[in-house]
Amino acid sequence: MxxxxxxxxxxxxxxxxxxxxxxxxxxxxxxxxxxxxxxxxxxxxxxxxxxxxxxxxxxxxxxxxxxxxxxxISKRDLEELYELRELLESRATEEAAQRLTDDDLDHIDRLLEESKVAVKKGNVEKFLETEIAFHHILTEGARNRRLISIMDGLRDLSYRWRIISLKSQENVRLTLIEHQGIAQALRQRDGPKAGKLMGDHIRSARERMIKEIDLGDETEVSSGAGA
The missing domain is CATH 1.10.10.10 (Winged helix-like DNA-binding domain superfamily/Winged helix DNA-binding domain)
Incomplete structure (x- = not known):
């Protein structure tokens, strides 16, 4: 420690x-x-x-x-957390499209390059690190301190789900593609498009997580069920 x-x-x-x-x-x-x-x-x-x-x-x-x-961690928790993330983060991304600096956009490009390298090397831990940084810089780009605090808390609560989901290389690949689409819209300063793509991304991530873990009739994920 x-x-x-x-x-x-x-x-x-x-x-x-x-x-x-x-x-x-x-x-x-x-x-x-x-x-x-x-x-x-x-x-x-x-x-x-x-x-x-x-x-x-x-x-x-x-x-x-x-x-x-x-x-x-339960299916209900997942659905509630990602519903909130979809609402808040899509709006934050739309605002960020107009407020991010060129340096911020360059930082996003570097994060995506690091993500590509992590995917090629199969380094899930590094990919998760860049994935979190990508979302954080967009939330910060909205320039709303209260929103940043709320989103940081929501991401912490959803972190365990993300680790489980990203055990799948296909999920990692799709996440990177979605991030690239969002970044392109940000470069174009197209707020509505960037916000929509972020909402689609978070909704798709939620669906992938549910699919990744076969919950069946069980709503709780215990130590024996998933981690």
């Missing part, structure tokens, strides 16, 4: 959050405060406070008299 910053609670929060988002701790897992504290070399207090913050984020759940658990 990385070096500890001044705030132990912040460090514990970021460390545990990363374990959850990257599926190193599976959905539904009970988190042992004492064990986490020992592993991180801190007292139980910052760990306990970190878990409470993660509950506010929707990543952990405190069950009275039982313990703290990593939240499951």
């Amino acid at each position: 990385g070096s500890k910053p001044k705030g132990l609670t912040d460090w514990a929060y970021e460390t545990i959050k990363e374990l959850i988002l990257t599926l190193k701790v599976a959905p539904g897992t009970q988190l042992q405060i004492e064990m986490l504290a020992d592993q991180m070399g801190v007292s139980r207090t910052p760990v306990r406070e970190a878990l409470l913050r993660l509950e506010q984020d929707g990543l952990t759940q405190v069950v009275p008299r039982v313990g703290v658990f990593v939240t499951d």
Whole structure:
């Protein structure tokens, strides 16, 4: 684990959050405060406070008299999160088309080139990194601080789904193609087209995720079902 910053609670929060988002701790897992504290070399207090913050984020759940658990990820969660992302991010992208600087657009082009290299090398971790950066720069391009904060939270909550979906090389390929189409519309400063393509992209991503994981009649994805 990385070096500890001044705030132990912040460090514990970021460390545990990363374990959850990257599926190193599976959905539904009970988190042992004492064990986490020992592993991180801190007292139980910052760990306990970190878990409470993660509950506010929707990543952990405190069950009275039982313990703290990593939240499951369900089909309903996926649909709700991506419905919000579709609404907000398509609008943000439309606004960004008029507000992104030429340097921003060059940055997007570089991200797409890095994505291509990652696809060729089969480096899913690097592709996910560039995919997240692509979406983030478009949200920032809307120049709306509240929207940026909301979207960052939604992306965190959907991160586990994205990891599962991008295990498929076909999903990775389609994601890159869709990003390229959005980038082209941004270069043309065509806000309505860019916004529509972003909405289509997020909707398609949601459909691919549902298809990737055979949920059947089950609505919950547990450690044994997907990660």
